[in-house]
Amino acid sequence: MMKTKNYFLKIASALFLLFAINTNANNLEITGTSVSGNDITFNISWDNSWNANVAPANWDAVWVFVKFQDCNTRLWAHTSLSTAAGDHSAASPLQVDPVADGRGVFIRRSALGGGNISATSITLKMTGLGAGPYNFKVFGIEMVNVPQGNFEIGDGTSTSSYNSISITAATQASGLTSAVIGGSSAAVPATFPMGYNAFYCMKYEISQQQYVEFLNALTYDQQKSRTFNDPISAAGTYAMFTGFNYRNGIRILTPGNNAAIPAVYACDATAGVENNSDDGQAIANSGMSYADLSAYLDWAALRPMTEMEFEKICRGTLPRVGGEYAWGTTDIVPVYNVSAGLINDFQANETYTPATNGACAVAIGSISGIYGPLKVGVFATGTSGRASSGAAYYGAMEMSGNLQERCVTTANATGTAFNGTLGDGTLTPLGDSNQATWPSPVTAIGISFKGGDYISPATQARISHRNTTVDAARYPIYGGRGVR
Ligand SMILES: [Ca+2]
Ligand SMILES: [Ca+2]
Ligand SMILES: [Ca+2]
Structure with a gap:
């Protein structure tokens, strides 16, 4: 497709190798955390960062949030951060962007440029902390900026596609009727995030390592809700499935003690010793119910994306x-974990060779053998372009294929009642999300699927394909990511 090729020549000529991302997707590291009074200081590094003024004219960032643990009760809680930019500091080349609800900050390049961010010192101002003593943990999630602006929905081809219309400032301000939207959609009010306004999207699907870090900050009762096997199960028990299934290697490292002491989880895809370099830390986390996904997003102070935002991204x-x-x-080449070109299984550099336009974890015909999702960012290499890395326009990876993305749907009034309320970092005692207007974690009514997965027909991976099936359950092809 000439348009895409020209697009990359343009980026390359501006010296921003935006999608030449990486043999080590997810190489984010936060180290050396220390606390002095209300200041928390740490070093942050990640690879292949950018801040570009040529198309797509956006930047990546890390959503950073802090949890604190009461040393007496052992309970973790979400830390408030100052909403004043002047209260935080970052060494060059980074800056700290606070957010209005104080649930975290975005850390990003302060000037135009691209490349790896080596360990850079950040100090954040915490607010509202009572008397300690506390332990602190800093979490980071790679995001891509999606700027404010018009875009098109519907492609005139895909199943249940919206009509071929544009989302603009006017449509966001006035809402859209069912007839205008098409695709068996309900009317969409002005309060529904259509994707016109700027937001951030997670660069990758939630990984197994990210889910482990989430589980390890929950209570026993919350863990019990968010895993398949009870946290009191023996060390080595797999957390998300009956055994080592669908490439999911999350295991219990230390069993919990019923109701009192939570379990400790770890990645161990190559069974034996946990947290080795081949333990699947960067494999997308499969088997999540909507309750699991929405809990992760509420805990991380993010929110679900909408179907319309999916098309914008x-x-x-x-x-x-x-x-x-x-x-x-429309290039599409199915790739499975059993494909000949899939190398470095379960390692941080799991990848597919040679770079192939349209390589994607989807199904065409039947396959046999062990199968499951691939590493997040698996197709991005030092020389890949947009079509060979699988990058969406703003740099998000695996929006097509790998695991299904759960989105807030416009197919019914429960979905369109969603108003973009953000997660607040806190779950119910049983580990469920509890944010106003979010679809219920019990029924998942108001949630649909986008983007296809490693075992479903490739047509489901089309941008405009809409699958409004309601399914609250866990399933091996269900994953997800959030936005803010
Ligand atoms: Ca291992
Ligand atoms: Ca996906
Ligand atoms: Ca909450």
Whole structure:
């Protein structure tokens, strides 16, 4: 597709190798945390960061939030951070962007540029802390900025596609009728996030390591809700499935003690010793119910994305292409973990060779052997372009394929009542999300699926394909990510 090729020549000529991302997707590290009074200081590093003024004219960032643990009760809680930019500091080349609800901060490049961020010192101002003593932990999630602007929904081809219309400031301000939207959609009010306004999207699907870090900050009762096997199970018990299934290697490292002491979880995809370099830390976390996903997002102070935002993240400002995938073309080449070119299984550099336009974890025909999702960012290499890395317009990975993304749907009034309320970092005692207007974690009514997965037909991975099936349960092809 000439349009895509030109697009990358343009980026390359501006010396921003935006999608030449990485043999080590997710190489985010936060180290050396120390606390002095209300100041928390740490070093942050990650690879292949950018801040570009050529298309897609956006930047990546890390959503950083802090949890504190009462040393007496052992309970973790969410830390408030100052909403004043002047209260935080970052060494060059980074800056700290506070947010209005104080649930975290975005850390990003302060000037135009691209490349790896080596360990850079950050100090954040915490607010509202009572008397300690406390332990602190800093969490980071890589995000991509999605700027405010018009974009197109619907592609005229895909199943249940919206009508071919544009989302603009006017449509966001006035809402849209069911007839205008098409695709068996309900009317969408102005309060529903249509994707016109700027937001951030997680660069990757939630990984097994991220889910482990989440589980390890929950109570026993919360862990019990968020895993398949009870946290009191023996050391070595797999957490998400009956055994080592679908490439999910999350295991119990130390069993919990019923109701009192939570379990400790770890990655161990190559069974034996936990947390080795081949233990699947960066494999997408499969088997999540909507309750699991929404709990993760509430805990991380993010929120679910909407179906319309999904199309914005993928298509960006480019014109629709009938049947296009997240990388903007109709190229599609199914890749499985049993494919010959899939190498470095379960390692941080799991990848597919040679770089192939449209390589994607989807199904065409039947496969046999062990199967499951691939590493997040698996197709991005030092030389890949947008169509060979699988990057969506703004740099989010695996929006097509790998695991299904759960989105707030416009198919019914429960979905369209969603108003973009953000997670607040706190769950119910039983570990469920509890944010106003979020679809219920019990029923999942108001949630649908986007983007296909490693075992479903490739057509489901199209940007405009809509699957409004309601399923609250866990399933091996269900994953997800959040936005803010
Ligand atoms: Ca191991
Ligand atoms: Ca996906
Ligand atoms: Ca909450």
